[in-house]
Amino acid sequence: MPRMGRIVLANYPHHVVQRGHNRQVVFAADADYQRYLTDLRELKDAFGVKVYAYCLMTNHVHLLLAPGESTTGLSQLMKTLAARATRYRNRLEGRSGTLWESRYKSSVVQTDTYLLACSRYIELNPVRARMCAEPGDYPWSSYRGRISEDAPADWLDTDPYFLALGADPGARRERYAAFVKQAIPEEETRLIRDALQRGQLTGSDRFVEEIERIAGLRIERRGQGRPRKCSEK
Known part of the structure; x- marks a missing residue:
């Protein structure tokens, strides 16, 4: 089997990050964040991509996206989002040139084990960066x-x-908030971060084997951690 390049699979969630070129600021004012979210809301439907979680940081974005049957929707979404933000920034500053790194990073996520863990990881970015004490204090995440x-x-x-967290919206909100506040094993954070940076899969060995069969690829293995379930303390 050929070695893995970037994998995009229909109907699977993907953890995506796109950074500013040379780590430059891409969101300098509230209006910049608002515009990006407006574009994301519009374009996700245009390209048939689901948005499960997001966090817009000063110089990069984290997204949890699931393309539909057309896997090209994810790359089209990211390309169009980047192009719109670049035109907007260049127009504001009277400049030309690139705003983003040329290539975003992505990792296919094992839904049953890691999807909620990735959502938590994304939404806790501002807390890890010491921009706020609680995730609810940050206005630019999901x-x-x-x-x-x-x-x-x-x-x-x-x-x-x-949806499986509770029988009604109130129960789901309460249980998810408790999940986010749980102590998070370092191996979970490391696995999610490293999988994204290295273009690996966010999941177990069994998940890697499943994707190898689906994609016909040989995928690099590494030590796996398993996140705690929402019910665990």
Whole structure:
């Protein structure tokens, strides 16, 4: 089998990160963040991609995306988002040139074991960066919209494992908030981070074998950790 390049699979979630060119600032004002989210909301439907989680940081974005039957939708979404943000920034600053790194990074996520863990990882980015004490304090991630009864992000897609957290929206919000507050094993954080940076899969050995069969690829293995389930303390 050939070795793995970037894998994109229909109907699987993908953890995606795109960084500013040379780590430059891509969001300098509230309007910059708002515009990107407006574009994301519009384009996800245009390209048939589900958005499960997001976090916009000063110089990069984290997204949890699931393309539909057309796998090209994910790359088209990222390309169009980047192009719109670049035109917007260049117009504001009266400049030309690139805003983003030329290639975004992505990792296919094992849905049953790691999807909620990846959502948590993404939404805790501002806390790890010491930009805020609690994920709900940060306005540019999906966390507020996920747990807010008063201002839900109704454009976000809801994955089946979030739905399984409770019988009604209130129970799901409460249980997810508790999940985010749990102590997170270092091996879980390391696995999610390293899988993304190295273009590996976010999942177990069995998941790697499953994707090898689906994609006809030989995939690099590494030590695996397993995240705690929402019910674990």
